[in-house]
Amino acid sequence: MWKYFVEATAQIIQEEGVPNVTIRKVADLAGYNSATIYNYFSELSHLVFFASMKFLKPYTDAAIQVYREPGLTAQERYLRVWEIFCQHSFENPQIFHAIFIADLGSQPEELLDHYYSVYPADLIAVPDELQQMLGTPNITQRGLFSLELLVKEGHLQQENIAAINELTLLIWQGMFTSFLNNRSRYSPDEATRHTVRYIREIVQNANQMHLADEAVQ
Known part of the structure; x- marks a missing residue:
């Protein structure tokens, strides 16, 4: 589940850039609701950090x-x-x-x-x-x-x-x-x-x- 969100964020970064990453976009792309993301990440900056590491x-x-x-x-x-x-x-x-x-x-x-x-x-x-x-x-x-x-x-x-x-x-x-x-x-x-x-x-x-x-x- 953690990887789903990181990989969805990485895809958004690659296609739209870091400034355009939002919790809603990540949730929609991963196929879950926004609230689920906060079970794995304290804040959006942490999710962006993990996804950015892939680049x-x-x-x-x-x-x-x-x-x-x-x-x-x-x-x-x-x-x-x-x-x-x-x-x-x-x-x-x-x-x-x-x-x-x-x-x-x-x-x-x-x-x-x-x-x-x-x-x-x-x-x-x-x-x-x-x-x-x-x-x-x-x-x-x-x-x-x-x-x-x-x-x-x-x-x-x-x-x-x-x-x-x-x-x-x-x-x-x-x-x-x-x-x-x-x-x-x-x-x-x-x-x-x-x-x-x-x-x-x-x-x-x-x-x-x-x-x-x-x-x-």
Whole structure:
């Protein structure tokens, strides 16, 4: 029953877009009344979250390929995954908003755990270091997991990564919000190129920027 509603929501997203998802449409498509949905989902945003996760696989698959490429340093891998994240988020802003930015209440981690318990195949063959990152919808935690790998290879100092993470996320969020709300004239490719350029400059020059004193504790 849970899957019926998620798959109906995914179909509406694919055909009409996230803003056009309503409880009534989902119920009608699934063949049940609206009240039944609330036996399985606390609110519409949770249903949209689960359905949106089904559209995240192209990004996940592309990120996995980066982790399988031989010879990349942690920094090269970090920047490449950021580039892929930007490409997919600017091409599918409503999907990424539903997963990473929308207000889901106090239980986003529980929602993600439940999703992977129902669709475990989505985590098959995911490298351990990437699986840790994919295991949380908290974009701040995702960034910190990735930056820890740069610390291990000596690219960054441990005391700088909180500030680096905050700066990189603010850059993406600012560009993404403008793009999502049609306040930017950039194409997805242009938005990706500019965002990644700023992130690259921060990461490559972080150890000379004395960020630790300004990091939010």
